[in-house]
Amino acid sequence: MQVLVRDNNVEQAMRALKKKMQRxxxxxxxxxxxxxxxxxxxxxxxKAEAVSRHRKATRKKLQREGLLAGAKRRSPGR
Structure with a gap:
């Protein structure tokens, strides 16, 4: 993994590296x-992770098709 440091801005390069590592x-x-x-x-x-991924994919598919209500949105004041 490689990140370029531009203009001696090490902090920005570290943030980019952490983001890449997270992904x-x-x-x-x-x-x-x-x-x-x-x-x-x-x-x-x-096995549990695979079941979770499958359920999430199915839920998203049903939401796209309009057969399931969308995700609940929280108001920004809470």
């Missing part, structure tokens, strides 16, 4: 690797 899922992977995860636990977690 690539690097932070999540580092968190998962902090401790050993048993293979059975890994399978259970991955």
């Amino acid at each position: 690539e899922g690097l932070f999540r992977e580092m968190k998962e690797r902090r401790a050993y995860e048993k293979p059975s636990q890994r399978r259970i977690r991955e």
